[in-house]
Structures are given as C-alpha cells and as structure tokens.
Amino acid sequence: MEIWLIFIFLGVAKGIANQSSPTTATATVTTATQWQQQHQHRLNDSLQHKEQVQQKLASVDALLGAEFSRLHEPHLTRTSVIFGLTKMANESNVNAKCESQLRQVQRGILSKQPWAMKVLDASGTKPSGFVYGQNYWLGSREACKGVQSPVGITLSKNFDRVMHYGLITQQAPFDMDYRVVYLRHNSPWQVEIKLMSEQIIHIGLCLPRACSSEEVKQLAGEYVSSGMFAENDIFDIRPEVVYMKDLQLRDVFYQRSSFRLLVASALATGALMLCAQQLLVSKKLPPVGEEEQESGGLAPAESELWRALHSLLRWQRLQKLVSCYDVPSNWSKIFAVRENKVHEIPVMNGLRSVCAIWIMIFHVVWFMYFTVHNKTVLITYAEQAFFQYVSSAPLLVDVFFTISGFLQTYNFLRNSTQLEAVRRNSWRQNLQLFGKLLFHRYLRLGPLYLVVMLCVDLAYAYIGDTSVYHINERFDEMCSKHWWRNLFFIQNLFDHRDMCANWSWSLACEMQFFILANVLLFLYAKHPKLTKILVPTILICSTAWSYGIGLTIKFQLSFDAAFATGTEIYTSPFVRILPYILGSITAWFLLEKRSQLELSDMQERSCWHFALCVFFICIYSTIKRDLGSLLAISLFVLGRLFFSLSVCWMIAGSAKGRGVWWSRLLEAKGFQHLSRLSYAIYLLNPLVIAFIYSLTSSSTHADPLMLSVVTCGFAVIVYLASILFSLAFELPYSNLSSLLLKRGASSKPKSA
Secondary structure (H helix, E strand, C coil): CHHHHHHHHHHHHHHHHHHHHHHHHHHHHHHHHHHHHHHHHHHHHHHHHHHHHHHHHHHHHHHHHHHHHHHHHHHHHHHCHHHHHHHHCCCCCCCHHHHHHHHHHHHHHHCCCHHHHHHHHHCCCCCCCHHHCCCEECCCHHHHHHHHCCCCCCCCCCCCCCCCCHHHHCCCCCCEEEEEEEEECCCCCCCCCCCCCCCEEEEEEEEECCCCHHHHHHHHHHHHHCCCCHHHHHHCCCCEEEEEECCCCCHHHHHCHHHHHHHHHHHHHHHHHHHHHHHHHHHHCCCCCHHHHHHCCCCHHHHHHHHHHHHHHCCHHHHHHHHCCCHHHHHHHHHCCCCCCCCCCCHHHHHHHHHHHHHHHHHHHHCCHHHECCHHHHHHHHCCHHHHHHHCHHHHHHHHHHHHHHHHHHHHHHCHHHHHHHHHCCHHHHHHHHHHHHHHHHHHHHHHHHHHHHHHHHHHHHHHHHCCCCCCCCHHHHHHHHHHHHHCCCHHHCCHHHCCCHHHHHHHHHHHHHHHHHHHHHHHHHCHHHHHHHHHHHHHHHHHHHHHHHHHCCCCCCHHHHHHCHHHHHCCHHHHCHHHHHHHHHHHHHHHCHHHCCCCHHHHHHHHHHHHHHHHHHHCHHHCCCCCHHHHHHHHHHHHHHHHHHHHHHHHHHHCCCCCHHHHHHCCCHHHHHHHHHHHHHHHHHHHHHHHHHCCCCCECCCHHHHHHHHHHHHHHHHHHHHHHHHHHHHHHHHHHHHHHHHHHHHHHHHC
16 A cells, blocks of 8 residues: 555656656756856956956056156157167168168167167167276177077076066067267367277167168267267267278178188198198008009099199108198197207296297287276376386397397307308308398298288288277288288388287397398408497497487387387387397307306306396386486486396306306296297287287276286187197298208208
C-alpha cells in the first residue's frame, strides 16, 4: 500500500514539473536579456564618461601646452640655438622638407614629446667657464644618435621610476644628424692668450638630415645676427658664423696623393718583407729537384707566381736588398742589449731616451691645447715652479743638437782613412765624397720621415672632416702646398705657421747643420788653421744674431710672445746652431787635447755634479717670465749656452770612461733599446697625440693628475707605433745604407 502511494506521488510530481517547465525557462531568458541590456547601458555610459574625461584631459593638455609655449618659447628661442633655428626657418632660407621637419622639432619641444626633448638635450648650449676658455658647447653626439634608435639599455620592471619611458624607446619620426657650427666671437669677457686659434665657439646641433649644411649655416647666421642670442647680450660675444661641419669623411680623401703614396709604400714594404721571409725559409730548406723546388706542389697559377718570385730571388743583388727587410733580424736589432764597448759613449743612449720621452710629455700638453676648455688654467700650470720641467722641455732639443754635433765631428776625425783621403783628393773627388755622405744621411733619415709626412697629411685631412674640433694647424693643407720644403729639409727657413708637420723643424736644422759641419770638416782636413778661425766666428755670429733678432722683435719669455716669434727665434737655424757648434768643439777638443785635460777624482765628481746642477738650473731658469727684452734674450742665449756645455761635459766624461752614480744610470744597457727608437718616437709622438685627441667627442679638462695618467697611455701607444714604423721604414734603409757602404769599401781596392 505504501509503495503504491509513493508511485502515485512521483507521477503527480512529474506531471506538475512537465507543465511548469516552459514558463520557468521563459522567465529565466527574460531576466538574462534585461541584465544584458542594463549592462550595455552602463558600459555605454562608462565609455561616454571616459571619452568626456579624455576630451577634458586633451583640452587641459592643450591649455597647458599653450601656457608652456607662452611662458617658455621666448626663453627657449634666446637660450637654445637648436630651438632658435627652428624659429628662423621659412620657405625662403631652407627647402620645404627641412622646414617641415624643423617645425615638427619645434612643436615636439613645446609639447614635450620625448624624442624632441632628446633633440633639445643633445644640442649644445653655453656651459660655465667661458671666461677661462670654455668655447666647446658641443652637447652630446651620443645623445643625438639615441634620437635615431632606441637606447641599448635594459631596465628592470621591478622598480618604480619617475622617468618617461619614451626617453628610451621613442624615436624621431625622421632622420637626424649631429653637426657642429663654428662661430668666431669678439667677447672682451674671455682671457685671450694668443696661442693658436682660441676665439672659435663650437656649437653641436642635432638636426634633421633633410637640412643641408649650407642651409643650417645660413640659418645660424641669421639667428646670431638677429639679436635673439641671449649670450650675446650677457658676454658681448658678437658672434660671426665661420663654417659648419657635418662630420662626414668626404670622398676626396681617397683621391689624395698622400693616400695613394702611403698605400703604395705599405704594399711595397710588405711585399719586400714577405720576400725576405721567403728567402730566409728557402735557405733553410734541404736541396730538392729544380722543378719540385720551383713548383712546390702548388696550383698552376700559384706555381707560375712562385717560379717568377724564385727566379727573381736568385739574383744576388736582389737577395741583398731583400735581406734588409728581414723582420726577425731587424726585430733582434731593435731589442738587442749588450755590454758597452770601449770606444762607445753610453751616456748618449740615456740622454737620447730620456729627452725623447721628456719632449713627448711636453707634446701631450701642447697638442691637447685645441681641445682644452680651461686654457687659462693650463697656462697657469705651465708657469708654476713645479711644472717647469714640462713647460721648458723644448730646451731639450738642444741635447739632440749637441749630440749630433759631437758625433759628426768625432766620427769624422776618428776615421783616419777618410781624413787622409780628403787631404789627398782634388776638389772634384771631395765633392763626390761629400755627395756620398749626404746621400747616406738622407737614406737613413728620409724614408721614415717622408712616410710620417704622408701620415700627417692623411690624418689631418681625416680629422679636418670628422673631428668636432676646429683644427687651427691644418697640416693637410700645408703638406699639399709645401711638401717640397720638407722633401729638401728646408721647411724651417719659412714661417713656422706654414710648415707641414711643424715639429720636424729640428730635423731640417739637423740636415742643414750636417751639411755645414761636413764643409768645415773637409776644410779642416786641408786648412786646419782657417777652420779654427771660422768655427769661433760662426759661434760669435750666431750669438750676435740671436741678440739682434731678440731686441728687434722685442722678444719675451711669455708663451704668447714665444709662439709669435717662433720663426725668428725658435726654428731659425742661425739661432739654433749654437749647441751643434759646442758639441763639435767638444769632440775636437777630446780628440786633439785629451792628454792635456787631467783632473783628480774629486775634481771630476765635482764637475759632474756641477753639470747636473747647471742642467736643471737652465730648465727652471724661466720661472719668471715677465722680463724685459734684453734680459729675456740674454736668458735665452746664455741659458742655452750653459745648458749645452753641461751636456758636453756629460758626453766627454762618459767618453773618457768616468762618471758618477747618476751618470751610470744614464749609461744603463736598457737605454740602448729606447735610443734606437728615439728617432721614431720623436717623429711619431705629435701625430699620435694630436690624432687621438681629435677623435674625442667632448672637450678636455686640464688636470695634472689625469694628465699624468693620459701621458702614460700615450707613452705606450707611441712606443708600440715606433717599433712598427722602425721595422718597416727605418731599419731596412739603415741596413741598405750599411750594405752600400760595405760594397763601396770592398770595391775600392779593385778599382785601384
């Protein structure tokens, strides 16, 4: 009974459910539709509200931008050159694309778009330090590159930053370039030292590539002449646009004669070095069949080249020439260190090495001058007592003149065979011998010197196009015009401002003194009494000439006056011959009167120490520079006289085998290596220093501590470059000269 009741209840419930399910489903669908409609209305209201908010924000931004423009646009126009140029641009002075892009830069700056703010920041404005020579308003070349491409830096997202991320990611909508415009100023509010060109303001600008350099130069001229330049009002700059650089290497660089000659020299030297190496290898190989030796199992084309080379290298004279370029042999010569021989004067190795490095330190300071933004401070350092060893370093050139004069006379008079031949020869034979000596002198000095001159021409042509600095001494222009002066070693007879590689003036003096010394030595072999009268006369005339010139031009020891009178005083052979003559007289006296000069040990030690004191007194004698013309020229002439005499004593004392503890340091065997490189160091260090400085993108600050560190770096670079250039362009020709001299000596008996 109960079971039946359960079944009846389930059936009734099922029927009720079947009857009520359509109504319930309909109600559920109706409720869902109403909810969707309400949600859509709320969403639409939210979107409308968001649009209204965005419109309000846009209107606020517009109002803020307008307010920013109203408040800051006049200030930006007067203080920012790049913004001022955008204001000056119109269809009459630039092309349409350039004008459009400059307008975009202007709007981007006013609306504070990240890419435009980077453009503004990358372009130069006036920094502090103008009074003491800060003329480098270079901005940032790297920052201008960052406008073109995203900054390569990864930043963690785990930290909150207040920066605009567009500074890293946002790029300019068009191509930008970094350029430099150069203005000549006439401000009385900057210390004017009159050393090279100082009154050139460098302004770096990040500009649209569509604007040509001529258009930008015209815009800059109109901007500075319109009176909108604020610095003109404050510092009375009165600027004038000189020129502009796009810092791109021109195609004409590869068409220069120096480029072709340097490439040809490098290829010829490399080929000769390879031939020398091949010749060395072939001599070590065991003898094989002629055909196998000539082909060596090579491909047909290579075999033909090898056969041609092998047949050439069989020529005995060519083998001797090629052997001069043997790299391992020349390397061992450069680094050879041995015991000093009896007839040698070892102190000269130390003097050469120390003075070459000392002069290089001076050049580090001198050739950084065109990049220094505190020039006045740099000059004050040079006049302080502690830094006199740097500022007086040019006096050390007289050490080389003294050594050259001594060696020239010493070697000539010690060569009894040559001396006797000069006495017997007719004037025609002596003229031939004179030409032979001059040829060998040129062969030893000329190749490296001429290659360095080609490098100077190319290097300065390169930095003239690509360096951010205004290069006052355009040696590329001087070398193109006056190369023949350097070729004949007469560049020092002309204005020092017109020299190609003006530090080579001393090499020209050396060659001229060599010629004069040989004339006097040939004359001494035939007429010794006449020569003994002529040499002191030349010495007196040189001293009188120096006094006369110094008083005429009102010579002073200040740096500006010394630079201005460089042609008349510093590079003149008539003035600089004094130490060369003193060195020659010392050599003659040592050979002719050696037995008459006998001193006790105490006297000799006293003379050694006195010579060192005189040496450093002369170095530090210019601590007071504001002297009258008579005192200044007297200090210049007499200081060089006593300085050279102190060096003469060192050389003569070392030749006699005497010395003291400090002279033994100069006679150390390690100086043999540096002495062999001294010629290359002398020629290369100004080029290396000036080239590296010119490649920097920001100006240099003259600071003694950093200068000492930088000098160490330059010393290493110059040392390595000197080894390379000596191996390639100095030692091979020195070997060739020795080879020709031996051949000439061996051929004399046959001809006799």
